[in-house]
Amino acid sequence: MKPEFFDACVTPLGWNQVDCLREHVKKSGLAEKIELVICSPLLRTMQTAVGVFGGENYTNGISAPPLMVENAADSGRPAISNLNCPPFLAVETCRERLGANPCDKRRSITEYRTLFPAIDFSLIENDEDVLWVPDVRETFESLGERGRKFIDWLWTREEKEIAIVTHSGLLWHTLRMDSKECHPTVRHEVSKYFANCELRSLVLVDRSMLGSDSPSYNYPGKIPDGVDLPSDVADKKQLEEEAQERTEPV
Template identity: 60%
Template sequence: MDASISPLYPSHRCKTIHLVTHGQGMHNVAAKKSLKALLSPKLFDAPISTLGWQQVADLRKHVLASGLLKRIELVITSPKSRSMSSSTGSLGGEGYVDGTDAPHLMVEKAGNSDRSAISSLNCPPLLQLALPRTFGIYPCDKRRSINEYRALFPSFNFALIENDDDILWMADTRETNEHVAKRGMEFINWLWTRKEKEIAVVTHSGFLYHTLSAFGTDCHPSIKDGIRKHFANCELRSMVIVDRSMLGSDSATTNFPGKIPSGLDLPSDVAAEKHQDKLTPN
């Protein structure tokens, strides 16, 4: 066997994750002019820009054309306006038309945008989680209260967000890269507690970069670089994570045990040899 080929793993020990970054945010626009601009209070919970919405629309076309949207069983989103707007626009339901009575996924003009309302019709569940984000110093990284978000994104599931206010963001301390990477691994491990086999994660480039820095050490350098490189705005990368430690509890749903044969199920030449041994007197 070629040593460069990965070993086989049972499919029920694998999970596909589609990692997505939000569309261009207003803080991304400001940072191109000056990094100091990121300290501006005006960038609190920075929404996505006009270009960002176009990026979201382009991603939407891709996930529809590829059939990906039909396979995704769950969307996990960081609790920020730009992440929720991006996940809604790319992986959510359709816009409202006559006769549509599905609950709102995003209300009209949410996130300081000029966007029409988006319905929750035929879209996967969207779950909020605090883990996939970064914290500290920059107002653009601070979230609004959950009650505010509920009014803007009514069909999102906020049950796993414990506090209404953002108690994790710190005005005078930036989370270290090492801590982001550690929390990223906690997030990857948490994914194994989910029953879904194909999950989309809409989050931030910094979080993904530091989380993925732990992976790819056993791969060809080009593959490792592909895993670890920075994400562009509204970029999607599909990856497979493998549970080699029995962390998950899933059982195989497609395996079938077959029937127990009456004799040894051996290659014909081996079976013939064993049969001859039985005929040979001691």
């Protein structure tokens, strides 16, 4: 692939697709439900993410930094506000297949921060792209495993409604791997290849309880602490009776 395709941006046709998807997201009511937007730290996915789920056009006088500056990467697009929209988080593990193709090599995080000031890049450890190498293409198996690690990480998030803006290759290999135990009809539907700017809703169920709700509604009681008659007397008596039952011969 040609070097000029390095970290490829959204094309004019792609921006039209972004605008159409944004309209759908608004009309369907989905925009009001999304709690977090996670995106791959490549130019085209971040442009898509802010174009679909970001605020309205940025105007002078707004003190908050924009999600995307005006004409980012010569896009010809106006700046996009981060007001009245969910937070955006860039995550390295949901990148496209690594290596060989210049379009899948990212820019430095320092440069990205100038283009997308309101996107959170704090989870990305290295400023420069240390994962992409010019002469080795990531295997499909490695790509799928990386996708599964990304899903495992998703369980650690508290948000329930998350929009993920990533790449068709990663999604296809990850969902095929994760749906092996599903009914063939379900697996076929889940692992269809994604079209550009396609949106699918998936409900992930964590059978291992790794991502179950924390007991945030539990309450320990006895606050403030003190003698509570007669319940304390009854509790003490019950404990004594249970202890006696355990010591009596059968």
